[in-house]
Amino acid sequence: MATVEHSDGTLAAGPDGGSGGGLRRRDFINIAAVSAAGVGAAATLYPLVNQMNPSADVLALASIEVDLAAIQPGQAVKTIFRKQPLFIRHLTPAEIQAANAVPVASLRDPQTLAERTKEGKPQWLITMGVCTHLGCVPLGAAEGEVRGQFGGYFCPCHGSHYDTAARVRKGPAPKNLEVPDYVFKSETVVTVGEVA
Amino acid sequence: MSFPWAEEYRPKSGFTRWIDQRLPLPRLVYGAVGGGYPVPRNLNYFWNFGVLAGLALTIQIVTGIILAMHYVPYDQAAFRSVEHIMRDVNQGWLLRYLHANGAAFFFIVTYIHIFRGLYYGSYKAPRELVWMLGLVILLLMMATAFMGYVLPWGQMSFWASKVITGLFGAIPLVGEPVQQWLLGGYAPDQPTLNRFFSLHYLLPFVIAGVIILHIWALHIPGSSNPTGVVVKGPQDTVPFHPYYTAKDGFGAGVFLILLAAVVFFAPNYIGHTDNYIPANPLSTPSHIVPEWYFWPFYAILRAFTVDFILPAKLWGVIAMFGSIILLFFLPWLDPSPVRSGNYRPRFRQFFWILILDILVLGWCGGLPAEEPYVMISQVATMYYFAHFLIILPILSWTERTLPLPASISESVLHGEEAEAAPADLSGVRPAAAE
Numbered sequence: 337m338a339t340v341e342h343s344d345g346t347l348a349a350g351p352d353g354g355s356g357g358g359l360r361r362r363d364f365i366n367i368a369a370v371s372a373a374g375v376g377a378a379a380t381l382y383p384l385v386n387q388m389n390p391s392a393d394v395l396a397l398a399s400i401e402v403d404l405a406a407i408q409p410g411q412a413v414k415t416i417f418r419k420q421p422l423f424i425r426h427l428t429p430a431e432i433q434a435a436n437a438v439p440v441a442s443l444r445d446p447q448t449l450a451e452r453t454k455e456g457k458p459q460w461l462i463t464m465g466v467c468t469h470l471g472c473v474p475l476g477a478a479e480g481e482v483r484g485q486f487g488g489y490f491c492p493c494h495g496s497h498y499d500t501a502a503r504v505r506k507g508p509a510p511k512n513l514e515v516p517d518y519v520f521k522s523e524t525v526v527t528v529g530e531v532a
Numbered sequence: 533m534s535f536p537w538a539e540e541y542r543p544k545s546g547f548t549r550w551i552d553q554r555l556p557l558p559r560l561v562y563g564a565v566g567g568g569y570p571v572p573r574n575l576n577y578f579w580n581f582g583v584l585a586g587l588a589l590t591i592q593i594v595t596g597i598i599l600a601m602h603y604v605p606y607d608q609a610a611f612r613s614v615e616h617i618m619r620d621v622n623q624g625w626l627l628r629y630l631h632a633n634g635a636a637f638f639f640i641v642t643y644i645h646i647f648r649g650l651y652y653g654s655y656k657a658p659r660e661l662v663w664m665l666g667l668v669i670l671l672l673m674m675a676t677a678f679m680g681y682v683l684p685w686g687q688m689s690f691w692a693s694k695v696i697t698g699l700f701g702a703i704p705l706v707g708e709p710v711q712q713w714l715l716g717g718y719a720p721d722q723p724t725l726n727r728f729f730s731l732h733y734l735l736p737f738v739i740a741g742v743i744i745l746h747i748w749a750l751h752i753p754g755s756s757n758p759t760g761v762v763v764k765g766p767q768d769t770v771p772f773h774p775y776y777t778a779k780d781g782f783g784a785g786v787f788l789i790l791l792a793a794v795v796f797f798a799p800n801y802i803g804h805t806d807n808y809i810p811a812n813p814l815s816t817p818s819h820i821v822p823e824w825y826f827w828p829f830y831a832i833l834r835a836f837t838v839d840f841i842l843p844a845k846l847w848g849v850i851a852m853f854g855s856i857i858l859l860f861f862l863p864w865l866d867p868s869p870v871r872s873g874n875y876r877p878r879f880r881q882f883f884w885i886l887i888l889d890i891l892v893l894g895w896c897g898g899l900p901a902e903e904p905y906v907m908i909s910q911v912a913t914m915y916y917f918a919h920f921l922i923i924l925p926i927l928s929w930t931e932r933t934l935p936l937p938a939s940i941s942e943s944v945l946h947g948e949e950a951e952a953a954p955a956d957l958s959g960v961r962p963a964a965a966e
Contacts, residue, residue, distance in 0.1 A: 391616070
């Protein structure tokens with residue numbers, strides 16, 4: 337730059353230079369300018385990357401309200417939550433009993449029915465309809481579909497069986513069907529996607 | 533590339549040596565924009581604008597690729613997808629305003645770049661091809677900007693596409709089939725929107741390719757300079773890096789501050805409110821004008837009102853395209869051996885009259901086609917062509933130019949020529965055309 341590098345490796349300050357040894361004015365300007373440009377470049381990167389995140393209209397549909405009043409005991413419905421199937425099942429007392437009778441320690445993903453439902457409402461089993469193996473939609477939520485060996489859900493892709501608490505009992509799936517965040521707004525209305 | 537005293541690339545480590553022997557890309561960069569490219573030491577800030585245009589193109593490509601991730605080129609959804617970008621996409625408003633205003637800034641710096649070339653005679657030998665490639669870039673930019681303006685599918689978008697493709701309809705015999713071929717129908721519609729989107733995405737990369745040729749051709753003789761005197765020795769040049777990287781870096785900072793100021797505080801200042809109304813083929817906005825960077829050309833187009841052998845409409849189209857085609861012949865219309873306007877007092881006066889004339893054309897182009905603006909644009913159009921076809925050729929033969937400095941270093945050192953003057957030059961004759 338405006339300084340001369342001598343053969344012995346020392347730098348001689350130019351006419352606008354500093355006091356000789358140590359930090360020169362030009363070094364300071366150089367470091368300050370390059371640093372400011374670097375911070376500016378990093379700040380510019382943020383919108384360029386963030387624009388690919390879910391947009392406001394997608395987030396606006398991130399929670400849905402479902403009325404449970406019409407669902408009879410033993411019946412299940414399929415609805416859509418965040419563009420994926422959501423299973424809502426009204427368990428019969430027999431199904432609740434069957435789920436509670438299973439020794440939790442014997443499960444691949446140990447969870448009790450109570451942990452997978454809301455307090456005082458063990459009959460409402462709300463889970464994602466996405467198999468935890470490779471993401472197929474399990475059968476059993478609609479009238480006449482097979483419910484597998486354990487009376488819950490059955491994934492036809494690779495043969496995973498889920499029980500009446502939607503816990504994996506057999507087959508390649510590693511986890512129980514996911515329980516999304518949801519809140520009971522009243523006795524029969526639930527908002528899925530909202531954290532209590 | 534250009535001068536024998538250019539510093540040769542020397543790999544600093546074993547790794548860069550390994551790379552250099554297999555793919556000498558660092559060597560290319562070093563020789564093109566690094567310490568290995570000697571540049572005249574007296575360049576002023578007008579020489580920043582080429583780099584700024586490159587920066588503007590980069591901003592357009594980056595923001596444009598992002599907008600294309602959210603935009604839908606479908607006539608029923610295009611306008612809505614643009615509003616979706618403005619309201620829903622994270623920082624979508626910022627990216628779209630950067631793209632829209634970035635286009636205007638791209639034209640500002642490109643026009644200053646062109647006027648710098650006109651004033652300092654950068655189009656003269658041996659840089660004719662640099663100049664002509666630059667004009668090709670300008671034409672590509674205009675096509676790209678026009679098609680980009682159509683994409684939001686607002687009222688101005690729709691009617692701009694109708695008016696501009698209508699220009700081709702003025703061509704005798706084949707005009708109407710050509711217009712229908714461009715539109716893919718009888719009026720702007722879905723096929724038009726879809727093909728304009730495709731081409732709007734393609735052309736910037738074509739521009740980038742022509743820019744590489746533009747820079748390649750420039751680096752053969754090297755940059756011109758404010759004196760127009762050719763480089764005579766190492767004392768006339770400094771390495772591009774760090775001298776001009778630092779100077780261009782400063783210019784880039786100023787450019788980005790101005791762009792940010794417009795984007796954040798007046799993002800719609802240069803836009804038209806009509807383009808926030810969805811396209812309606814049954815209702816024309818009361819006053820259709822293109823974006824400001826097309827105003828001078830639009831004024832020339834509308835200046836022809838009388839049929840003379842050919843229809844007036846065709847004369848307007850010919851004159852509008854002719855106003856740029858003419859510039860391809862500029863190196864031969866102005867054969868004066870003195871390049872820089874600094875040493876051509878008469879030329880300098882006419883240069884500023886030309887600038888004024890183009891500003892008047894731009895002013896008329898932005899106004900409705902009414903009197904007295906039509907008559908003013910007719911006079912201004914006549915002067916524009918007279919400047920290049922009559923005044924410049926006469927000037928270059930008759931003008932008494934000022935004495936040129938013996939060398940760049942002499943002009944820089946002011947009276948210290950004893951230190952720097954080459955021994956074999958006695959002085960004051962025009963040094964160009966050798």
